[in-house]
Amino acid sequence: NAGVTQTPKFRVLKTGQSMTLLCAQDMNHEYMYWYRQDPGMGLRLIHYSVGEGTTAKGEVPDGYNVSRLKKQNFLLGLESAAPSQTSVYFCASDFRNSGRIGGQFFGPGTRLTVL
Amino acid sequence: DQQVKQNSPSLSVQEGRISILNCDYTNSMFDYFLWYKKYPAEGPTFLISISSIKDKNEDGRFTVFLNKSAKHLSLHIVPSQPGDSAVYFCAASAVVSAGGTSYGKLTFGQGTILTVHP
Secondary structure: OOOEEEEOOEEEEOOOOOEEEEEEEOOOOOEEEEEEEOOOOOEEEEEEEEEOOEEEEOOOOOOOEEEOOOOOEEEEEEOOOOHHHOEEEEEEEEOOOOHHHHOOEEOOOEEEEEO | OOOEEOOOOEEEEEOOOOEEEEEEEOOOOOOEEEEEEEOOOOOOEEEEEEEOOOOEEEEOOEEEEEEOOOOEEEEEEOOOOHHHOEEEEEEEEEEEEEOOEEEEEEEEOOOEEEEEEO
8 A cells, every 4th residue: 555645745836826736645535634744833724625626724724625526635735836836745545434533644735935 | 633643853863772753643533653764765665553541552672652641752772783874753543533534543743863873
């Protein structure tokens, strides 16, 4: 099993450009999450999904959109990138909230720089 | 306002000694607490958790202690090994309901960099 994978690993964007980050999991997990991690701060939840076709906002959703067309994939989109979105982005998944007890499974991260 | 805080950005320990990482929280609604370990260029990996109705949970070299009255938890690693050198995040979970669904929201601390010297 590959677990949780993220594409791409690194990306540099110019202000105003758009991009999509892809997260894929092969563990048949219902729940998936997108976090961002900034220096001196913990991981903060951007958006989450409790199943195929459903998404919801987390703590810091502004400037991002998500889609969950297939159970195994969770896409994070930046329509018009801003320097404040420079961060490391992590995707995670778990089986029906089991992550709040046994931990969510995280991908390796995508390092995004917006110039 | 930061509901989960790790006030020590870094900790340095000699191999074989005890490492103690600390975490404070403010929200009484948290009912599970977790510790994650993160190596550079990798995602966080789950280490150990504890329910709010317990005060101690042990897994091999790792023990988590919870003091609910002080809203404080700590992770003890005994004995510490060089391979334990990593960033450690504490996280707290509470069930959040929104739009007809519920999920266990994790709130993370800022992380503590642990360095174990041979």
